[in-house]
Amino acid sequence: MFKSKFIWQSAALLVLIALMSWSKTEYPAEQLLNYCQQFNQIQIDVREQKVSPDSAARAFQEVMKNIRTTLTAFDSCDPRNQPKFVYPLRGYLPKYSIGGRGRGYRTTGFNLFDAEARGSHPAHDLFIKDGNQDNLDDHRGNPVDLLSFSPGLVVATDTTWQPESELRGGNYIWVYDPCLNGLFYYAHNSRVVVQPGQWVEAGQKLGEVGRTGYNAWKERSPTHVHMMYLKINNDYLPEPANPLSWLWEAEVRGW
Numbered sequence: 001m002f003k004s005k006f007i008w009q010s011a012a013l014l015v016l017i018a019l020m021s022w023s024k025t026e027y028p029a030e031q032l033l034n035y036c037q038q039f040n041q042i043q044i045d046v047r048e049q050k051v052s053p054d055s056a057a058r059a060f061q062e063v064m065k066n067i068r069t070t071l072t073a074f075d076s077c078d079p080r081n082q083p084k085f086v087y088p089l090r091g092y093l094p095k096y097s098i099g100g101r102g103r104g105y106r107t108t109g110f111n112l113f114d115a116e117a118r119g120s121h122p123a124h125d126l127f128i129k130d131g132n133q134d135n136l137d138d139h140r141g142n143p144v145d146l147l148s149f150s151p152g153l154v155v156a157t158d159t160t161w162q163p164e165s166e167l168r169g170g171n172y173i174w175v176y177d178p179c180l181n182g183l184f185y186y187a188h189n190s191r192v193v194v195q196p197g198q199w200v201e202a203g204q205k206l207g208e209v210g211r212t213g214y215n216a217w218k219e220r221s222p223t224h225v226h227m228m229y230l231k232i233n234n235d236y237l238p239e240p241a242n243p244l245s246w247l248w249e250a251e252v253r254g255w
């Protein structure tokens, strides 16, 4: 009798723990989606030069603070966990796909809020084998999946790129990782399969590697994903940080 009571109590406790951990991961989706739309609008306003760099920066600070506060309030991050990264190109090894083995990284002159800022490349280009530029891996004949490097909230996507468009990023995806307090940006995708406001795990498919974007579309550009990492500083402003060592160490997922 005593034993069965104990079993029931343990079962009830387990259910309670499960419910608590489930509710911990729930967050106010509508509110976050609203912040995500504001985040993307800042990118659009900057590239269309509808806002000054200063006011874009202020709007960015506000929205990043809101996203961060909302996510940390719901404890979406456990600081005891070491970050585990997944290499963004499915089926590719870092040593065969990181452009220039990481030497193409330049932060000088970077300003996320100034559409006229030129010359910086605080990013790594990760190349696929696509000699005939049809967005398919030459050996397998498949599109190459773009995988999320780390877990986070999809804060913005663009899927509207057309060949006549002058936009440089093409079809892009922004993911905010609250544990790192940083943003990952993936550009030139042929397809995007995630939505703003959606939570993604490391290794989850975000889209497929492509050639969208003003320069990426041109024949001289080999097919790649442009991957940028921006650390959010104490003022909620973005600062480029080089994720190269993380890329070398990332887990590679097979086809």
Ligand SMILES: [Zn+2]
Binding pocket: 121, 123, 124, 125, 225, 226, 227
């Ligand atoms: Zn690039």
